[in-house]
Amino acid sequence: MREYIIKTLQKALKADDISLESPKDLKHGDFSSNIALIRAKQEKKNPRELAAEIKGIIEKHDKGNIFEKIEIAGPGFINFFIKNSFVKECLKEVLEKNGTYGSNDLGKGTKVIIEFVSANPTGPLHIGHGRWAAIGDSIANILDFSGYKAHREFYVNNVGRQVNLLIESVKAAMNNAPVPEDGYNGSYIKDVGELAKKESPKDLKKFVLNTMLDSQKQTLSDMQVCFDEWFFENTLHDSGEVKKTIELLKKKGATYEKEGAVWFRSESFGDDKDRVLVRENGDPTYFAADITYHANKFKRGFDLLINVWGTDHHGYVKRLQSALEAIGLPSHKLDIIIGQLVALYRGSEPVRMSKRTGEMITLKEVVDEIGKDAMRFFLLMTSADSHMDFDIELAKKQTLDNPVYYIQYAYARICNIIKTGGIDIPSLKGTDLGLLVEESERELMMKVLDFPEEVKICAKTMQPHHLVRYSRELAAVIHSYYHKCRVICDDRELMKARLILMESTRIVISNMLKLLKVSAPERM
RNA sequence: GUCCCCGUAGCUCAAUUGGAUAGAGCAUCAGCCUUCGAAGCUGAGGGUUGCUGGUUCGAUCCCAGUCGGGGACACCA
Known part of the structure; x- marks a missing residue:
């Protein structure tokens, strides 16, 4: 409208x-x-x-x-x-478009790659990863709904010092040896070690990395987060692309050698200092591989690159953009969303440690405790750049305190009304919407018709939390309407008109919750 | 020390990206179940938007400074 x-x-x-x-x-x-x-x-x-x-x-x-x-x-x-008559014309559009109502063509077919989570395979995911996961996944859904072609990708850093440390740590655990310096010593290291002993794989490194990755995949899948592609860092090294990138930077005169290492002149692009591309020992840095990775994204034909990163990586933004500029790639087509960290609480008590293991609480533990719907909803509720206090007790409650149930209850309520009405929706064609004259009906119609605009706001700002705010507003209007007007009534023509209103409302909630991947139960 | 994010009601967060009287939920108080689901609704109280300046018709939003909280400043990823 x-x-x-x-x-x-x-x-x-x-x-x-x-x-x-x-x-x-x-x-x-x-x-x-x-x-x-x-x-x-x-x-x-x-x-x-x-x-x-x-x-x-x-x-x-x-x-x-x-x-x-x-x-x-x-x-x-x-x-x-x-005019009321015009509002009602617009309402018909909701029924006609149904599952596609609210979609738009902002993207005009732009191919966009959205990279998110990309956690190191060196340990379990934490609640922060959950936040980037929910945000990245929902942005991708919203972009798909807005005329983009979104490709969801997870970058697996399976190369480098951290990975070697992981393997050494597992080996140490298997032999009851002390943890190596700077090594990993969570209980999961022992678990992987036990598993490796049992299966005695030929390639321990491969086995450990796969095991870690599988557990991350499982947790993400529990949150209904899916990826189109898991991109492995080693493929960039194996194909020689990383070397090519370094050569290209050298050719552009953006590098120099100092103390046996190759440096990139990022300072001349506005970064704080210059950065190492090739170490003294001849190994390329993570940075070199990451430049290559982003060049590779462009090479694969993506017009727009979106990364969702944790705030702990924000210092990394400038150097990556600098490097892309240096090799002549459009760094303005790289949009990096920085997500702030999440602080966990139980009521007013801060939670850092897991009750079970006494270590940092993992994402899996939280998802297992509160469930996918509450998890996603809560993590999407606030803007990515605001710090977040996440109350596990509140998210777990199945009461009116919990906003997830407020929305889902509104949906179930509407479904029940439509069911009780017992009239086939298609047979309502030709119903006189002019009978919807109550103020609360107009309010509901206006709110329902606002949905396409809310989708656009999210697509433009890459901030799904707007949709969550809207969902709560819509649910409030629905509950209020429910108490003011009866849908099922003796006046059959009025009932038909109101059923159409209910159905269009149902469609909007359904489409909206699909974008957030929060389930819309017909009964609760 | 430098850079990034945040600071809004007792608490958790919004505010259509510069719009009109800053809004929700929780908590507190007072009402509403014989009718489509009370996991709900109706109403009340609660604010110098951390602070000080600036930009203009207009600032929670932009700029400068300042205080407080979080994070980052590797030949780790």
Whole structure:
């Protein structure tokens, strides 16, 4: 609906810089625009006079189709009141489009690769990984829904010092030897060691890495996070691509040698300092491989690169962008979302250690305890760049305290009403929506019709939490409506009209929860 | 010391990316079950948006500074 109105305004005013807001105060109409305020500044005119001019043009153009009335208010806002008949036309669109309602073509087929989690295979995932997982996965869903072609990828760092340390640590555990310096010593190391003893694999390194990776895969799968591809770092070394990247940087004059190592001049690109590409011992650094990896993403034909990283990697952003620039790749097409860390609580008590193992609590333990739906919902509830306090006790509650159930309950309620109504939805065609005259009905319709805009906001900002906020608002309107209006009633025509409203609401919740991958139960 | 993020109601978070009287949930208090699911609804109280300046018709949002919390500053990944 909003989109249609914007298009109408664009046509009427022959301009494309139309912005439309949804005012908080009903007195300010269904939509409002600050266009007169902005133009008045540019053209140095009186904003209210300009607003009146604009209002005249729009009214002439509209001929009473969409707008009930248009008002000028405050310093020069133009407030639009939408005709009920038009709202109901839009409601029909929800039923027609059904599962695709809310989708858009923002991406215009852009191939986008979204890389997320990419944890080292040296240990179990933690709650922070869960956050990047939920965010990355949902962004990918939203982008797919917005006309992009999203490719979900996990980069496996199966090369380097940390991996060697992991293997040495496992070996030590198998022989009851002390943990190597800087090695790993969690209980999972012993577990893998036991397993390796039992199976005595030919290639211990391969076995350990696979075991670690499988356990990460399992945890992610428990959260219903899926990847199109698991990209292994070693393939970049094996194919010689890493060497090629280093040669290319050398050729571009972006490197120099010092103390036996090859350095990249990242400082001249605005980074804090220069960075090593090839160590004194001749091994390329992780950084060198990562430049190659991102070059490889472009080579595979992706037009847009999105990475979801933990805040502990933020210092890494500048050097990667610098390196891409140095080899002539469009670094502005790399969008890195930095997610802040998650602090776990039980009630007001901070949780760091696992009760069972006495070590850092793992993602798996939390997912096992509270379940996939609450997990995803809570991790998606807040903006990625705000620090997050995650209360396990609250997420676990199956009561009204828990916002997940609030939404799911609204869905189950609607499903039950539709079921009780006992009328086939398709047979409701031709129903007179003009019978929906209650204020609460209009409120619900407007909220339902807002869905496509919310999807767009998420796609544009790459922040799925907007959708979660919307889901709570929508559920609140639904519950309120439920108490104000009865759907199942003796007036059969009215009932049919209200069933259509229920069905379109159901469709929106269903589409929305699919994007978040939170289940929508018909019964609870 | 340098860089990034955050600071909003007692608590956890929003605020359509510069819009009109800063909103929800929890907690507190007062109401609502003979009718489609009370896992719900209705209402009340609760604020100098950490602080100080600046930019403009307008700032929670942008800029400068300052205080507090978190994180990062490897020839680790």
